[in-house]
Amino acid sequence: MTDAQGSKRPKGRTLAEFGKLSTAERKLLDCAAAGGGAVFGKERPESAIDAKTLRGTFIRFLALGGDEDAPVHETGVQLQGAWIEGAFDLEGVETKGGLLMVGSAFEAAPVFRDSRIRGSLNLAGSKMPGLQGDRLTCDGSLFLRGGFVATGEVRLLGAKIGSDLVCAGGTFQNEGHDALSADRVDVGGTVFLNDKFTATGKVRLPGAKIGSNLVCAGGTFQNEGHDALSADGVDVGGNVFLNDKFTATGEVRLLGAKIGSDLVCAGGTFQNEGHDALSADGVDVGGNVILNDKFTATGKVRLLGAKIEGDLVCRGGKFRGKQKAIDMQQAHIRGTLMIDGVTIEAGILDLNSATASRLVDDSKTWAKGVVLDGFVYGAFGGTGRLTRRCGSTGWTSSRARIAARMAMDRHSGRSPGSSSARCCGRWGITRPPGRSGLHSSGASGSAG
DSSP states (O other), rough: OBTTTBOOOOOTOOOGOOOOOOOHHHHHHHHHTTOOOOEESSSSSSOOTTTTTEEHHHHHHHTTTTTTEOOOTTTTTTSSOEEEOOOOOOOOOOOOOOOOEOOOEEEEEETTTEEEEEEEEEEETTSOEEOOOTTTTSSSSSSOOOOOEEEOOEEOTOEESSEEEOOOOOOOEEEEEEEEEEOOOOESSSOOOOOOOOEEEEEEOOOOSSSSEOOOTTTTEEEEEEEEEEEOOOOEEEEEOSSSOEEEEEEEEEEEEESSSSSEEOOEEEEEHHHHHHHHHHHHHHHSSEEEEEEEEEEEEETTEOOOOOOOOOOTTTEEEEEEEOOOOTTTTEEEETTTOEEEEEEEEHHHHHHHEEEOOOTTTTTEEEEEETTTOOOESSHHHHHHOOOOOOOOOHHHHHHHHHHHHHHHTSSSTTHHHHHHTTTOOOOOOTOOOOOOOTTTTTOO
């Protein structure tokens, strides 16, 4: 195709190809040249009318820089309140500037596969039947927030976002399937899935790399009987917030995740009855893990092999599991394990081969039973039965001394923890036949 000056251009890259423009297209053409935004209405349209209808192919033409007859300002294409007709496909291309397409309705799922947006991509408040953005490169932020609605899968597999991924207040609907797929996404800033964010279907973040925080506070994740939030192997430079009325119906997975600062679940609700509610085996947390302040788990909480540099705080949390309420086998807590003030409605607490610098318990801690085989700790606090028994013997050995007892057991060929078990026998903790180390439960032993 050729433009008015006779220059040859690929199909879809000349103004002449579009023939007679709609009222809305003429307005967008003028605004794109001037560097301003074309506002077609403050409300998202529910149907196509000439004053608000833009062809997706025409917007693409302008997003790629237009031609000599349709120059585009370096600020890029900006529009609000439009009805976008047909396909909007930017696969494999690079835009002239950023794209702002807010409060608009898309007839077809926009395509950004392998494209590069030179600036931010803002789709806030828009509605679309999904989004195809695998391997998208967005130099700025990607906004899917503030009334954004997707009625099919939003795909961002392997996407690279220079600043933030902002989905706060967005609605992602794909019941029984993937609602938001962002496997291996690389986000330079923060991922916001908060502030009344709602997903019906799985949210996927496995292998994602997030430079700052993952914020899901107040978000709702619904995928009953399946994974609600899957973030195995996620690498978060800052904090992970699953707090402040965060609600998940289905499993939340953080297996092998690396979190630079805190994992905060205070006030969060995790529902997956009869199954795993929060799975964080092998998680590596640079700060604290906070499961307090009306934290509620209906389903098992798993922290097997977790490495926590700070404290693990369960104070005020409520736990209900089928067989185990909290499973912390081989977890390493460099700070304090605070399990005082917890409510365990069903299931035992498993601390098999776990370590903590300090243990704080109370009378509620051991109510449903506890497994202490090989549990190593350095000091006691609180008012629980285990603490009171240890206090009565005056035995407040350092973690090194307890670890030495364990090493002696292994060296002498005795079952690991048997020396500690004899000491604990004086505290009223018994070991049922066939088990090594320490075990206490309402049926076979008592801490008190």
